Amino acid sequence: xxxxxxxxxxxxxxxxxxxxxxxxxxxxxxxxxxxxxxxxxxxxxxxxxxxxxxxxxxxxxxxxxxxxxxxxxxxxxxxxxxxxxxxxxxxxxxxxxxxxxxxxxxxxxxxxxxxxxxxxxxxxxxxxxxxxxxxxxxxxxxxxxxxxxxxxxxxxxxxxxxxxxxxxxxxxxxxxxxxxxxxxxxxxxxxxxxxxxxxxxxxxxxxxxxxxxxxxxxxxxxxxxxxxxxxxxxxxxxxxxxxxxxxxxxxxxxxxxxxxxxxxxxxxxxxxxxxxxxxxxxxxxxxxxxxxxxxxxxxxxxxxxxxxxxxxxxxxxxxxxxxxxxxxxxxxxxxxxxxxxxxxxxxxxxxxxxxxxxxxxxxxxxxxxxxxxxxxxxxxxxxxxxxxxxxxxxxxxxxxxxxxxxxxxxxxxxxxxxxxxxxxxxxxx
Amino acid sequence: xxxxxxxxxxxxxxxxxxxxxxxxxxxxxxxxxxxxxxxxxxxxxxxxxxxxxxxxxxxxxxxxxxxxxxxxxxxxxxx
Amino acid sequence: xxxxxxxxxxxxxxxxxxxxxxxxxxxxxxxxxxxxxxxxxxxxxxxxxxxxxxxxxxxxxxxxxxxxxxxxxxxxxxxxxxxxxxxxxxxxxxxxxxxxxxxxxxxxxxxxxxxxxxxxxxxxxxxxxxxxxxxxxxxxxxxxxxx
Numbered sequence: 001x002x003x004x005x006x007x008x009x010x011x012x013x014x015x016x017x018x019x020x021x022x023x024x025x026x027x028x029x030x031x032x033x034x035x036x037x038x039x040x041x042x043x044x045x046x047x048x049x050x051x052x053x054x055x056x057x058x059x060x061x062x063x064x065x066x067x068x069x070x071x072x073x074x075x076x077x078x079x080x081x082x083x084x085x086x087x088x089x090x091x092x093x094x095x096x097x098x099x100x101x102x103x104x105x106x107x108x109x110x111x112x113x114x115x116x117x118x119x120x121x122x123x124x125x126x127x128x129x130x131x132x133x134x135x136x137x138x139x140x141x142x143x144x145x146x147x148x149x150x151x152x153x154x155x156x157x158x159x160x161x162x163x164x165x166x167x168x169x170x171x172x173x174x175x176x177x178x179x180x181x182x183x184x185x186x187x188x189x190x191x192x193x194x195x196x197x198x199x200x201x202x203x204x205x206x207x208x209x210x211x212x213x214x215x216x217x218x219x220x221x222x223x224x225x226x227x228x229x230x231x232x233x234x235x236x237x238x239x240x241x242x243x244x245x246x247x248x249x250x251x252x253x254x255x256x257x258x259x260x261x262x263x264x265x266x267x268x269x270x271x272x273x274x275x276x277x278x279x280x281x282x283x284x285x286x287x288x289x290x291x292x293x294x295x296x297x298x299x300x301x302x303x304x305x306x307x308x309x310x311x312x313x314x315x316x317x318x319x320x321x322x323x324x325x326x327x328x329x330x331x332x333x334x335x336x337x338x339x340x341x342x343x344x345x346x347x348x349x350x351x352x353x354x355x356x357x358x359x360x361x362x363x364x365x366x367x368x369x370x371x372x373x374x375x376x377x378x379x380x381x382x383x384x385x386x387x388x389x390x391x392x393x394x395x396x397x398x399x400x401x402x403x404x405x406x407x408x409x410x411x412x413x414x415x416x417x418x419x420x421x422x423x424x425x426x427x428x429x
Numbered sequence: 430x431x432x433x434x435x436x437x438x439x440x441x442x443x444x445x446x447x448x449x450x451x452x453x454x455x456x457x458x459x460x461x462x463x464x465x466x467x468x469x470x471x472x473x474x475x476x477x478x479x480x481x482x483x484x485x486x487x488x489x490x491x492x493x494x495x496x497x498x499x500x501x502x503x504x505x506x507x508x
Numbered sequence: 509x510x511x512x513x514x515x516x517x518x519x520x521x522x523x524x525x526x527x528x529x530x531x532x533x534x535x536x537x538x539x540x541x542x543x544x545x546x547x548x549x550x551x552x553x554x555x556x557x558x559x560x561x562x563x564x565x566x567x568x569x570x571x572x573x574x575x576x577x578x579x580x581x582x583x584x585x586x587x588x589x590x591x592x593x594x595x596x597x598x599x600x601x602x603x604x605x606x607x608x609x610x611x612x613x614x615x616x617x618x619x620x621x622x623x624x625x626x627x628x629x630x631x632x633x634x635x636x637x638x639x640x641x642x643x644x645x646x647x648x649x650x651x652x653x654x655x
Contacts (some may be wrong), residue, residue: 028466132466148465153488153590163527164553167647170613173589177581178613185579242446243475245487246584251472251585254586293553293577295603295611398625474585482621486588 003304007284009310011114014282016425017275018265021387023214024258024375028133028146034258035143038067038074042128043086045261045383049124050087050341053265053275059087060265063121063286064110065096066127067104068378068415072155073147075135079128089124091348092285100159100416101328102380103127104262105423109285111266121271126263129378132395133259147257148271152299159417161291171292175417176246180331183246187346194248196348199237201333202252202372209369211359211400214384216258216375253298253330258375262383263270264390264426278394281429286422291401297418299339305412313424317341320424321406322364322392324385326414328371335359337365337413340422359400367392367400382413393427430481430507438480443496446472456497465491468485481507520638526554534646537639539573543606544565552610573637574607574653579617579630582624589615591642604635604650615649627652 001226022041022114025033042065050057065080067073078083080096098215099106104127104365111125133144134151160166184194202221225236236242240252265275272279286308290297310316323342327333334357338348343363368374368388389409391397407428413421430438436456444451447463463469464475470490477499483506485493492501526542530553533540542551544558544566551557552571557564578648581604583589597617604614617638619627629631634653639646 001557004562132468146464146466148491149467149470150465150491152467153486159639164530167645168553168612168627169589169592169605169615169647169649173583173587173599173615174581174613178579178589181581182579230447240476240479243472244584245471245475245586247582249584249586251475254471257466259470293612296614317598397478398478457575471586478585484585484593486590486593487585487591488590 001241001303003307005308007197007286007308009312010112011118014112014115014266015269015279016205016264016282016386016390017040017267017272017279018049018055019077019387020048020050020052021214021262021384022260024216024260024377024380024384026132026216027130027144027259035142037078038079038128038130039083039141039219040257041085041261041298041425042083042126042263045128045263046087046126049126049263049265055122055265060089060092060122060124062092062114063089063124063126064107064114065093065094066125066379066383067096067098067129068100068103068106069129069155070096072097072151073130073134074141080272082130088118098379101326101376101378101381102413102415102419102421103379103422104384104386104413105250105326105413106385106419108266108282108386108423109287109421110265111264112282112285114266115266121267123266124263125383126261127379127381127383128261129380130259131257131376131378154188159292161293165291167294168293171328171417175292176329177248177331179249184407185347189349193349195238195250195353196234197252197334198249198330199234199242200355201352201357202250203237203321203331204352204361205333205366205370206373207251208359208367208400209373211386211398212368212374214371215373217256217369217373220270221252224314230326247328253372255328255330255371255376256373258377260375260377260380260384262380262387264383264386278388278427279424279429280393283315283424283426284309284394286312287420288382289419292417298414298420299335301418301420302339302412302422307367309422315408315424320410321404322367322402322409323391323410324366324389324409326371326381326385326412328367328376328381330372330413332414333365333370336414337363340410340412342410359402364402367397367402378415382411385411389425393425394421432500432504435481435503437498439477439496439499439503442473442476442480445471446476456495456500458495458496459494460496461467461491465499475505483507509602528557529555531645534639534648539570539637539648541569541570541610543569550606550608550610552606552612569608571608572631573606573648575604575635575650576632577635577650578605578611578632579615579654580619580624582621605628617649617651619652
């Protein structure tokens with residue numbers, strides 16, 4: 001691929017001044033939430049973000065709606081106008097966009113473009129997917145049924161290139177284990193060592209998820225092990241309670257499908273302090289997209305997007321205080337953190353084993369628990385990570401607050417087999 | 430492994446994966462009534478592959494209505 | 509030249525059918541790629557432009573299908589390829605570099621779990637093409653080239 005892109009400086013700097021997010025939940029199984037709809041979830045997240053920015057719906061000029069799979073999950077192809085009325089923006093301009101599981105990270109990029117250009121001053125960007133279910137036939141949106149694997153799996157192939165890759169077959173089959181397999185060979189790790197590393201990673205992510213009120217899985221593996229009669233949690237992690245679902249990944253490394261929404265408000269940085277005393281600036285965003293037929297595409301696209309954002313900001317990995325990696329493939333978390341230089345080359349696996357990537361470690365990753373614990377509502381996951389990043393940067397994350405108040409945060413967006421974004425945020429101004 | 434032993438193992442796995450009490454499960458239990466989402470079925474399929482080295486992709490799990498039919502398939506494949 | 513509005517659209521715009529030619533080629537045991545007119549890199553699968561140097565034009569070339577398997581993974585219950593499982597095929601998915609240069613993720617037939625473990629530390633290994641009839645279309649898999 002040609003790697004000659006230089007990301008320029010925004011015409012004017014843009015900052016996040018308001019954030020909102022619903023919990024990640026299961027609308028099908030949870031009686032309290034059963035019956036809620038896409039419009040209501042998006043609406044609540046949007047109104048929460050406006051409230052956080054101390055503004056009313058009337059003050060917002062334009063919005064973006066992101067969702068990974070509106071057609072199957074919402075039976076809609078123009079969700080933006082179908083949700084606008086929920087949060088008082090009827091008749092204003094808006095866009096729907098869809099980049100698979102990278103949608104929520106790209107949602108921030110879209111909003112920054114709209115403000116940096118000078119076209120708009122106050123923009124809302126949100127995302128919502130109800131991933132646990134699907135419409136109950138031709139009925140109103142409060143009526144949803146469980147999304148069966150018979151519907152889900154064939155549909156998952158829609159993220160692969162229909163001209164070639166989907167029917168040459170190799171890419172789809174390597175989607176999960178390609179990078180961890182390459183990493184294991186490059187670092188001479190045995191299957192048992194890799195298994196141990198991934199179990200430790202899921203273990204520490206769940207410790208954070210347990211302290212996050214919006215996470216869908218909040219029972220620590222210590223508690224699960226005890227309940228199942230194991231006094232050694234690592235034995236439990238290798239037991240039939242946690243079986244292998246791919247060559248390398250156990251179910252503890254599987255993302256937990258969820259329903260949920262998240263949103264944020266962005267404005268020009270020069271007026272940010274009119275909305276909040278803790279604005280977070282979006283410094284720059286690197287972008288690289290590679291089809292699933294490309295060998296080791298996640299490693300290559302992550303490196304390329306990181307190159308762009310480091311060059312655009314003049315920062316390096318040593319400046320990063322906290323990292324978020326979209327880890328619906330469990331192994332991505334520490335692999336991407338090492339690829340961007342946050343963890344030393346060839347050492348990332350040791351940092352995981354030593355718990356240094358936990359929210360209370362010195363190299364924290366995914367302090368909301370990530371996809372395996374916070375949950376994965378496809379398009380909404382990216383904005384849920386931005387919600388957590390801003391919460392941490394404001395020092396408002398409570399029991400899971402990282403020790404050193406983060407000044408710079410790196411988010412590695414990923415999805416739709418595969419779009420990659422590398423976003424750097426800055427706080428403390 | 431005898432068919433009875435396979436049925437017993439499958440009941441044990443089904444109780445874990447579908448989060449139901451093993452005593453409520455029999456050979457006639459229809460697995461599709463326990464749930465069809467990937468969150469539930471992944472654990473069951475993975476346990477079967479880890480234990481018997483018989484691969485049932487999650488998307489094909491619905492082909493087996495009862496634990497008995499599943500046991501027959503495992504018995505046949507595991508030889 | 510465009511103001512002659514009586515010209516038939518098909519005479520005005522009639523590009524080659526690249527994807528159709530590729531898949532029909534596989535039916536005849538031919539593997540088509542493209543070759544960049546500026547840098548000479550092979551574009552596989554075939555597209556209009558070159559993704560190696562970013563030039564706008566490529567031309568047809570036929571590939572041997574010979575290559576080397578550089579890495580591979582097994583699939584599991586979550587990522588198994590249903591179209592292969594339904595046909596009872598034993599396979600792995602891996603990086604195949606064609607002898608003409610390009611690398612792709614591909615399906616390698618005839619590699620069971622046992623065989624896979626045997627060859628894991630013998631990579632890279634030679635592979636050759638398999639033109640596999642899927643019924644509605646013929647696709648391109650690979651198999652180990654052990655002769």
